[in-house]
Amino acid sequence: MTKRLYPIADSAMSSAPIPWKYLRNILVLFAPLWVGSALLFGIGGLGIAVLSKDRWSARQPLVLRDEANGAVDRLGRFSSQTELKAAQETILELAQNPEVVAAALRQIGPVGGGNDPTYPSAREVDEIAKESVNVVAPQGREFGNTEVVYLTVEAETQERAGEFCRVLLDSLTSHLREVRRIRADSVIVELTHARDLARQKLDSALGRMREIELQVGSDLGELRNLNDTISGDGANRRSMQEIERELQTAELEMRRLDSLYQLLLAGSQNARTLLISGDELLSSQPSLQRLKDGLIDAQIEASRLASVYTTEHPRRRAAITTEREIEQRMLEEARGALRAMEPTLRLSTERVRRLREQHSDLGEKLTRLAGVRTGYSKLDSEIRALTDHLAGAEEALSKAQASRSAALSTNLLSELGPPQVGDTPEGMSGSMTTFGSMIAGLVFGLGTVFLVAPGPTGPTFGRRLGDYLTGRRSTDPGNHPPGQRPVEGAPPSGVERRRR
Numbered sequence: 001m002t003k004r005l006y007p008i009a010d011s012a013m014s015s016a017p018i019p020w021k022y023l024r025n026i027l028v029l030f031a032p033l034w035v036g037s038a039l040l041f042g043i044g045g046l047g048i049a050v051l052s053k054d055r056w057s058a059r060q061p062l063v064l065r066d067e068a069n070g071a072v073d074r075l076g077r078f079s080s081q082t083e084l085k086a087a088q089e090t091i092l093e094l095a096q097n098p099e100v101v102a103a104a105l106r107q108i109g110p111v112g113g114g115n116d117p118t119y120p121s122a123r124e125v126d127e128i129a130k131e132s133v134n135v136v137a138p139q140g141r142e143f144g145n146t147e148v149v150y151l152t153v154e155a156e157t158q159e160r161a162g163e164f165c166r167v168l169l170d171s172l173t174s175h176l177r178e179v180r181r182i183r184a185d186s187v188i189v190e191l192t193h194a195r196d197l198a199r200q201k202l203d204s205a206l207g208r209m210r211e212i213e214l215q216v217g218s219d220l221g222e223l224r225n226l227n228d229t230i231s232g233d234g235a236n237r238r239s240m241q242e243i244e245r246e247l248q249t250a251e252l253e254m255r256r257l258d259s260l261y262q263l264l265l266a267g268s269q270n271a272r273t274l275l276i277s278g279d280e281l282l283s284s285q286p287s288l289q290r291l292k293d294g295l296i297d298a299q300i301e302a303s304r305l306a307s308v309y310t311t312e313h314p315r316r317r318a319a320i321t322t323e324r325e326i327e328q329r330m331l332e333e334a335r336g337a338l339r340a341m342e343p344t345l346r347l348s349t350e351r352v353r354r355l356r357e358q359h360s361d362l363g364e365k366l367t368r369l370a371g372v373r374t375g376y377s378k379l380d381s382e383i384r385a386l387t388d389h390l391a392g393a394e395e396a397l398s399k400a401q402a403s404r405s406a407a408l409s410t411n412l413l414s415e416l417g418p419p420q421v422g423d424t425p426e427g428m429s430g431s432m433t434t435f436g437s438m439i440a441g442l443v444f445g446l447g448t449v450f451l452v453a454p455g456p457t458g459p460t461f462g463r464r465l466g467d468y469l470t471g472r473r474s475t476d477p478g479n480h481p482p483g484q485r486p487v488e489g490a491p492p493s494g495v496e497r498r499r500r
Contacts, residue, residue, distance in 0.1 A: 026453045034445025038438050045437020055132075056425055058161035059152040060169055061416035064088060067180075067403060078147075085144030091176070091413070092135040092143075095151060095168070098122070100175050101129045104168040111156050133168065148416065158421055165419040173411050180407035187400045195393040202386040209379050212372060240362040247355040254348040261341050264334045291330045298323040 027034070064087055066078045078084040094100055105120040105128065120128075132154040137143055153168055155161035302319040309316040 030449040034449055037445030038441040041441025042434055042438035045434040048433055053156055055154045056158045056161040056422060057154050058165040058419045058421040059150045060165050060419045062149050062151060063414045063416055064147050065412055081144045088143040088149055094175055095135050095172050096129045096133050098125045098129055100171045101125050103171040107167045108163050162419050162421045173413055177407050181404060184400055184404035184407055191397040191400050195397055198386060198390040198393050202390055205383045205386055212376055243355055243359050247359055250352045250355055254352050257345045257348050261345055264338045291326060291333060295326045298326050
């Protein structure tokens with residue numbers, strides 16, 4: 001690195017004060033520069049103030065609410081801050097929409113009056129929409145903190161600003177209704193399609209259920225009972241259980257009658273076979289029971305007499321005769337009982353057959369219903385779900401239709417008083433613009449003077465004040481013409497050191 005030459009002298013020179021006399025002389029010497037700069041800038045500011053037009057501002061306080069359809073409990077309030085912010089941003093986009101602004105401008109007409117069919121042009125609409133129309137929250141807050149917003153506009157005159165604010169609000173509410181109507185129409189089309197599709201599916205399911213019910217026929221009530229009850233115990237199943245109990249009783253009775261019939265059939269051929277039967281079989285035949293008891297007594301008496309008397313004895317012969325008469329009487333009684341039992345036996349057999357047929361029919365019916373019950377139950381559940389879905393679609397469609405009707409007759413934006421027009425134009429006045437321009441010109445001129453003016457000391461006379469303030473020396477490279485630069489490393493003479 002190259003060492004700086006003589007840092008002690010350099011430091012002393014950079015810390016030397018600037019005399020006030022020198023500053024006065026510099027300002028007097030360069031007065032045309034800074035005075036001319038101030039005048040030039042002032043004239044420019046005056047021209048801007050004269051040529052520029054005043055802009056008047058007007059604002060309309062508005063309160064935004066949500067649609068009350070389907071949310072009456074909230075009374076038009078938004079359910080969340082996000083929804084409120086989205087609605088306010090939608091209002092901002094609609095307010096700056098070219099169609100909304102163009103409709104308002106066509107209603108108030110050109111600035112100078114008259115009837116211009118080409119007014120407003122697309123360029124004017126875009127410029128006014130971007131620079132003169134805005135929707136802001138109160139006190140410079142962000143959207144979503146309050147339901148109150150301000151519609152602000154700017155115009156050339158105070159009256160035009162108020163009128164522009166009013167007609168722009170009318171155009172905004174009109175287009176907002178149109179947006180709500182278009183949205184409701186789109187929702188109605190979608191919900192109508194969903195309702196028709198749900199109704200089509202429901203009709204198809206009802207058709208399939210109708211076919212199953214026609215196949216079931218008279219057992220439809222039983223099928224519905226099986227589907228509705230949790231246990232699956234229907235009337236047919238209860239009837240089948242009762243028939244089973246009756247069938248068991250009838251079969252037992254038929255077997256008892258058949259056994260008695262067989263016993264009487266054998267007893268009609270040989271009376272002694274009745275002697276080995278129990279009292280239960282002959283309980284329904286009291287005469288046979290008494291003859292049986294008499295025959296047993298006669299046989300016992302004949303056996304007793306046979307051990308005492310011979311066959312020729314009158315008492316024994318009388319006992320044998322009595323025994324034979326009782327046997328003959330039993331044969332006749334058994335034949336009569338057989339004839340009397342045949343109708344009863346036929347009725348019992350017919351009853352058992354009829355009960356068996358009923359039991360078989362009910363079994364087949366329950367088997368058929370059990371095969372249909374699963375599909376019928378699924379179909380019934382599907383129909384209930386489709387019915388609920390169709391009811392929900394109908395309800396949503398009715399709400400959408402109510403929303404569309406409300407969109408054509410109600411506003412979501414409500415005015416909070418008349419438009420508020422400013423008492424003074426927007427921005428700085430002409431005098432402030434001129435005065436500010438002159439101050440700017442004065443600062444520019446003084447800065448230029450101090451940059452080009454020479455330093456105050458004698459040895460460095462002719463140098464610029466900027467070189468002096470920044471510590472730039474006359475011995476630095478580039479400050480001497482070629483051939484007069486000092487040699488680096490050689491000490492200066494005494495005179496040179498004293499000058500420095």
